[in-house]
Amino acid sequence: MQTMLTNTEQPIYLDYSATTPIDPRVADKMIPYITQHFGNPASRSHAYGWRADAAVEAARADVAALVHADPKEIVWTSGATESNNLAIKGAAHFHRKKGQHLITVKTEHKAVLDSMRELEREGFEVTYLDPEPDGLVDAKKFAAALRDDTVLASVMYVNNEIGVIQDIATLGALCHARGALFHVDAAQATGKVDIDLQRLPVDLMSFSAHKTYGPKGIGALYVRRKPRARIEPQMHGGGHERGMRSGTLATHQIVGMGEAFRIARDEMPLENARIRRLRDKLLAGLRDIEEVYINGDMDQRVPHNLNISFNYVEGESLMMAMKELAVSSGSACTSASLEPSYVLRALGRPDELAHSSIRFTLGRYTTAGDIEFAVNIIRQKIQKLRALSPLWDMYKAGVDINSVKWATH
Amino acid sequence: MSYSDKVIDHYENPRNVGTLNTADADVGTGMVGAPACGDVMRLQIKVGKDGRIDDAVFKTYGCGSAIASSSLVTEWVKGKTLDQAMLIKNSEIADELALPPVKIHCSVLAEDAIRAAISDYRSKQELADAGYVACQPTTSAIVAA
Ligand SMILES: Cc1ncc(COP(=O)(O)O)c(C=O)c1O
Numbered sequence: 001m002q003t004m005l006t007n008t009e010q011p012i013y014l015d016y017s018a019t020t021p022i023d024p025r026v027a028d029k030m031i032p033y034i035t036q037h038f039g040n041p042a043s044r045s046h047a048y049g050w051r052a053d054a055a056v057e058a059a060r061a062d063v064a065a066l067v068h069a070d071p072k073e074i075v076w077t078s079g080a081t082e083s084n085n086l087a088i089k090g091a092a093h094f095h096r097k098k099g100q101h102l103i104t105v106k107t108e109h110k111a112v113l114d115s116m117r118e119l120e121r122e123g124f125e126v127t128y129l130d131p132e133p134d135g136l137v138d139a140k141k142f143a144a145a146l147r148d149d150t151v152l153a154s155v156m157y158v159n160n161e162i163g164v165i166q167d168i169a170t171l172g173a174l175c176h177a178r179g180a181l182f183h184v185d186a187a188q189a190t191g192k193v194d195i196d197l198q199r200l201p202v203d204l205m206s207f208s209a210h211k212t213y214g215p216k217g218i219g220a221l222y223v224r225r226k227p228r229a230r231i232e233p234q235m236h237g238g239g240h241e242r243g244m245r246s247g248t249l250a251t252h253q254i255v256g257m258g259e260a261f262r263i264a265r266d267e268m269p270l271e272n273a274r275i276r277r278l279r280d281k282l283l284a285g286l287r288d289i290e291e292v293y294i295n296g297d298m299d300q301r302v303p304h305n306l307n308i309s310f311n312y313v314e315g316e317s318l319m320m321a322m323k324e325l326a327v328s329s330g331s332a333c334t335s336a337s338l339e340p341s342y343v344l345r346a347l348g349r350p351d352e353l354a355h356s357s358i359r360f361t362l363g364r365y366t367t368a369g370d371i372e373f374a375v376n377i378i379r380q381k382i383q384k385l386r387a388l389s390p391l392w393d394m395y396k397a398g399v400d401i402n403s404v405k406w407a408t409h
Numbered sequence: 410m411s412y413s414d415k416v417i418d419h420y421e422n423p424r425n426v427g428t429l430n431t432a433d434a435d436v437g438t439g440m441v442g443a444p445a446c447g448d449v450m451r452l453q454i455k456v457g458k459d460g461r462i463d464d465a466v467f468k469t470y471g472c473g474s475a476i477a478s479s480s481l482v483t484e485w486v487k488g489k490t491l492d493q494a495m496l497i498k499n500s501e502i503a504d505e506l507a508l509p510p511v512k513i514h515c516s517v518l519a520e521d522a523i524r525a526a527i528s529d530y531r532s533k534q535e536l537a538d539a540g541y542v543a544c545q546p547t548t549s550a551i552v553a554a
Binding site: 001239311312314316320321327329340350351352355387389390391392393401 | 411420423426428440442443444445446447448449450451468470471473474475476552
């Protein structure tokens with residue numbers, strides 16, 4: 001494995017769910033399409049166009065192959081944000097006469113939640129389901145939320161913060177039994193879980209390249225053909241992508257996404273086994289620290305993710321202390337709102353545990369050495385910050401933090 | 410989030426981390442913030458016979474800016490009279506540490522912590538004073554006149 005990111009100046013990258021580097025094999029494949037084969041894939045009249053078009057269609061086949069779809073079911077977009085917008089608003093607008101009710105989950109990505117909010121402003125009604133404390137959606141509660149006028153439900157495959165995997169097959173079947181469309185945000189799932197759209201009862205599925213070692217700014221929406229899922233375009237123009245998404249195709253980006261997904265298909269089983277061993281090593285190294293809590297179910301979870309709360313230590317200061325590691329935190333002290341992660345909140349985690357959480361996400365270039373180094377740093381810094389923490393003092397003195405009357409500010 | 414050099418310095422080398430005995434009559438303790446909000450500061454002062462702050466210590470649960478703000482004010486209050494310490498403004502803390510707008514609340518919390526510690530100290534003294542006054546009832550009559 002290359003250790004391209006672990007030189008001495010740069011911190012060890014453990015934030016693969018935020019984005020991944022482009023695999024050098026992907027970059028190599030993209031470059032000729034910036035300089036040499038720069039044609040517009042929509043140009044039908046000359047070889048430049050034909051060459052670009054052939055590359056776009058080969059990439060479409062590679063993306064489709066990873067998820068067992070027909071290439072004709074893949075629509076290029078600028079990323080999973082756009083795919084989520086197109087799927088949710090597109091389906092709602094198309095089926096508005098049939099019904100005005102939608103369902104989603106409180107732990108979805110903002111691209112889903114904010115698309116839903118927009119539809120509420122347009123007059124739709126949205127049910128936001130609470131997940132169980134382990135982050136999973138309860139099928140009975142999901143079924144109970146479905147109504148005759150439900151046009152679409154949207155549930156993510158893999159959660160970006162806690163890595164839990166939803167039971168898409170069961171939820172999709174419930175949806176279809178009530179005649180509703182089912183959309184799945186799979187931005188964090190590709191290359192991590194087997195996605196078989198031949199078998200899954202899913203009508204629309206969102207993908208992103210940059211979470212799977214492809215370039216940023218490119219993604220795709222799967223739109224089922226049999227039976228056909230109908231959506232209204234959100235971007236109007238030259239009628240590209242069978243009218244569903246206008247705009248000149250970004251050939252080099254598309255080539256990159258295709259190659260990234262092809263590599264994912266080839267290497268997934270080995271890579272996931274390797275990453276799981278590293279994640280378990282990380283967990284084993286942290287598990288015996290006092291007052292640590294794992295967020296999200298550990299079994300129904302991708303092997304790349306570990307989300308842990310270190311009680312009595314605030315997440316942002318911990319990240320600042322571990323400057324040799326690039327990680328992210330559920331503490332939102334950085335944002336103006338001061339509200340901790342809405343995902344951890346939706347699990348019913350107390351706010352102080354959400355403020356104390358760190359998300360570690362491992363990937364293709366993580367090494368055993370990285371993990372050993374990380375474990376040492378984390379243990380050292382937790383100790384340092386707890387020595388600074390009045391809450392740790394209180395805990396050690398046997399004071400119940402929850403019994404204290406705090407002045408909220 | 411990028412931090413100013415001063416925040417980083419206070420964060421990496423926090424000044425005056427520690428604990429004083431809350432029960433001592435010459436110690437004032439201020440604990441402000443809330444775990445659910447992501448920051449809790451505990452600032453303690455020890456006041457000398459001359460009415461000046463002899464010692465100040467802190468412990469803080471919170472982001473780097475919260476830790477730096479509380480570390481800074483322990484330095485600032487030492488040697489000051491209580492009235493002088495009461496004049497420390499959150500804006501001065503924020504300016505000194507070059508806190509960005511989203512971190513201003515950390516300086517507000519530090520100002521609150523000073524005030525809370527001073528008022529805790531003063532309420533202890535008042536209790537002691539009250540006992541003293543009770544033995545000399547004429548004093549208040551004179552004052553009232
Ligand atoms: C679950 C999920 N959905 C959607 C997105 C947005 O993807 P993109 O950056 O491709 O717009 C992300 C990434 O941030 C994600 O994690």
